[in-house]
Amino acid sequence: MNRIGKYIIEHDADQDKHRKGGMGQIHKGYDPFLKCYVAIKTLHLDKGDAIPLEKKLERFRLEGIALRRLTHKNIVRFYEFDQFEDQFYLVMDYIEGTTIRKIIDEKGKLSWREVIDYAIQALEGLVHAHQNNIFHRDLTPSNMMVKEDGTLILVDFGISRNSEQKGVTGEGSTIGTPEYMSPEQHLAEEVDASTDIYTLGTTLYEELTGKLPFYGEGFKKAIIITRPMPLREYEPSIPKPLEQIILKALEKKPENRFTNAQAFIDALVECRTKIEAEERDGKAKKSFWQKLYLHFKPKPDPLKAPQDSSDDTVQVNLDLNNAEVPNVGNEQPQPAQSVNVAKTRIQTSTELPREPKETYFQPQTEAPGKTVSQRNPINIGLTKNRKAIIVVLLSVLAATPLTKHLTGGQNQNPDADQNKSSEVAKIENKTNPTPPPTKKTWQTLIAAQPIHKLEAKLSSDDLATLTNAADQGNVEVQFYLAQMYGLGKGVSRDEAKADNWYEQAANNNHAEAQLHLGQQWVADKGNTKHIEQGIKWLTQAARQNKTQAKEYLGTLFLEGKNQPLDKKEAQEWMELVAKQGDPKLQNKLGNRFYEGKIIDRDLSQALHWFKQAGDKGLAKAQHNVGFMYEAQKEINTARIWYEKAAKQGYTNAQVSLARLICTPQCSTLKAHKQSFDLLKQAAGKKNPQALHNLAKYYQVGIPGLVHKDIKYAQMLEQQAKDAEAALTKTPTTNSE
Structure with missing residues (x-):
């Protein structure tokens, strides 16, 4: 097909030119007069379909009527409904963008910010549609398109319904995408605005989790009777307020959902504000402690030369039997030890002599004869300097050993500590062997x-x-x-x-x-x-x-x-x-x-x-x-x-009411007119009794009201029989 009416059909493989709609095919077309691209939806005319051709055409026409009544930034713009040869078609705005379906397929899941943003835009379009008594009934990811600037557009109103129009779907029948349909749709009950809220809730559920609330074998039964799995079971990072909102939209009973699309928007806006406030508070608290730690973190000592990570040792070949160990600080001289000079390694000191500065902690007076390696590093006194308290706090917060602050970041005798730890570990392993794992009980x-x-x-x-x-x-x-x-x-x-x-x-x-x-x-x-x-x-x-x-x-x-x-x-x-x-x-x-x-x-x-x-x-x-x-x-x-x-x-x-107004004793023309008008209204909606009673008027004729017309009366009687037959096939009764 190269042309539909005045429109030229494009054949660009890079464009989404053949996206399937609910009852037709979407083509990318070009308007040579307005010099712009348009989307053209053609109706499937396969006579082998389960839906009769007349009913499909009526739905197609109603889609055009629905779109003509809707003018909103989040709803696809409608241009015209026409027929070219034997092909009926709708012309709409061509949208440069992609569908939510493709976004989910590519990303797997959407962030909560994206979901709320898209949901609010979709709901704003629904508010406008519902105000015009139009219900979409098929708000699936494939029917939501996102333009390059992020604007969301609702498309494919092919099964939308005007609350003032009855009988197009057919009582007792279902229509929509089954996995996204509401319980009342599966039960072939009357639908209203709450149906769109449920269907949108299903789409939002899929956007956040990458899964449908119900899928696989038996999903239709589950939609009707089973509560959906909480979203956070699939994705714990989903904010809890957002999860509660979506589960409310998926309530089984329409009256338990949001009362209307605007109420849904208000809940999402409040939810977004709450989540963003919690995130700001969390960042502020984290930033405060980071700044506090960096401000009071002990600075490197400028008088202390940096340690070289290399092994700064020298081999000596001296007789140390008579050598004296230099006196360090308050330590007492110790007698020299006899060592094997061939294997001794003496670590060189790179520390420069300096005057003692004010420190956070001052050592207590040592008992004579105790060496530095024998001192308890914790056995020290606290000065009146307030900074000492802050160092202790920051040591705990930063999960660093307190002794590291006290010793300037160095362990005074690492070899001794390592040997001690090794010996302790050996003793503990001997005295406390690892017990065998205990078998779990069903209670645990x-x-x-x-x-x-x-x-x-x-x-x-x-x-x-x-x-x-x-x-x-x-x-x-x-x-x-x-x-x-x-x-x-x-x-x-x-x-x-x-x-x-x-x-x-x-x-x-x-x-x-x-x-x-x-x-x-x-x-x-x-x-x-x-x-x-x-x-x-x-x-x-x-x-x-x-x-x-x-x-x-x-x-x-x-x-x-x-x-x-x-x-x-x-x-x-x-x-x-x-x-x-x-x-x-x-x-x-x-x-x-x-x-x-x-x-x-x-x-x-x-x-x-x-x-x-x-x-x-x-x-x-x-x-x-x-x-x-x-x-x-x-x-x-x-x-x-x-x-x-x-x-x-x-x-x-x-x-x-017509029967009460015009009883057998009724003889006034006014009463007959009231009765006749009521019957015409009911007969227009294929009420069998109304058709039958209206036929009686044409059989006898009423001067000043209706002429006698036997053929028309017979036609009405036949319509009444057909309507009765149709009601017989319907499982529910009018009184229900």
Whole structure:
């Protein structure tokens, strides 16, 4: 392809001209009119793709609409959306730079400063996008480009979503890069700004550690149920405040993450300020002690000649039997010794005579007859000079022997000290032989190496010690080994061995092991037997007052698809979850009380929980409250709740409100018009009941409102059937 419309396609191998986008190919093009380079994204038109061509085209068009609404320095600039022959294409700004993906591949890891800088820029772009109701949904390293001046640009809005547009992704389907997708994306639930916060958190995790939070076989299940490994376990140099921020962004529940992108920015800015302040304080303290030591460090004596490192000795051939040893200082003369002159080496002295100067320490009066070599160098008196105290302190700080300061840096009798040390070592070796190494117990191994700090591979002896203890039924060691093999800590990762030790620990009533196994079994949604086994394990953990197991089971039973072992326990755990304030879960609990399958039916409790969720603004719950009041013949109250939900665009509420407004006894044109308008709104979103009721209007016609049109009515009926068929395939119900 040499040209797309007016743009000339470049073929420069040095440029990143064929970077793949989410649904298309990125080309480097040249605009001959504006004389500048542009990026041209073409749509894949392979009819064999799993995504229908019509839906791909609609997403492609929505990407253009999204980019047209966004004008920000950290978001790629959009020029036009057009068609050339049978090829649809988007034209955007061409960015000279590289992707975060390439930076990670080249460097392995990024510094915390780089990560915070890039994250803040990405979030500033997100703030603008979210203000325009655009969610990116795929903030991977490949979709972030860095220009030569360090500016970060968000690209590829191919799967972005406008909160006002529904039905493009399709309910029950997932879209995005799987390893970076949020739990709600994997569960095909509604996404919002918190989804972008999670995806960006995954990218930041990878930038700092060089690893994804979850990867390999079973990563999708892990994203939904497992907490990520703390970043400092991979890279201890990561500042702890930054680690806490990223883990908050990776919370499973959207409401536990940052409330919005601006809150994420504020946390990062505060974190950066705190880390930089700690670094400055550390440098200031280090600099102070360095300057203090250098200021008071003893200076070389100018009257003392430097020592020559060479062996300044002379061979003599004299008879010393009658020679006298010169008197040194206060030493007493000693009788000369008979020596073999052929082998005697006398070291020459290079010290010049000088007057004694003021010293930090003065020697005490010596007892007569004691020589210099016999004096104790520490047995000295302290003068009133303050500098003496500083020398002592600096000696300790600098880890230098105090005697070195006292003797001017020289040992007065090195040969004697060396001989003495040698003799002492010989005696100590004879009297205190080195004991054989003691064998480590499992208690010392686990205490010394907690699982989150275990890095190096265990020795075969240590592993055998742990295995023997586990084989003897020690439940603590069994759980420790399960974590080791499951995480690949201290041993090679082995899921089969991990499962074996988890099961043994769980059978021995270890609550954490039961929780782990239960979550693992339940995550296998395609296998009913596995789910039942998982519920049994989780129930055992919950009965041991494991709060996490209670919450997990409560959330599971709120979905209404699995039977508990005990209805009263299930009700307690579901209420525990609902009381945390999530309106969606409160609405689900209302449904469980209303239908009476998993727990006993209780309409008063159902209405209570529907109202709890409805008061928080959940449209589905507001419609459910209206429905219950309508069933109790409280029409006016029902209408109030229906109107609340209808204003939010909830189609079921629009249909219900239309029914209340235009009852069979209704005869006014005004009432018909209100009903007709509500049905049109709901029918535009493919609500089956709305399409069916709207078809009735066209079948009979209403003077002054709508003409009779049988063909159009038949078309609406067919659309209603198609919409019902589509809902049948969807696993969730509208009331949920």
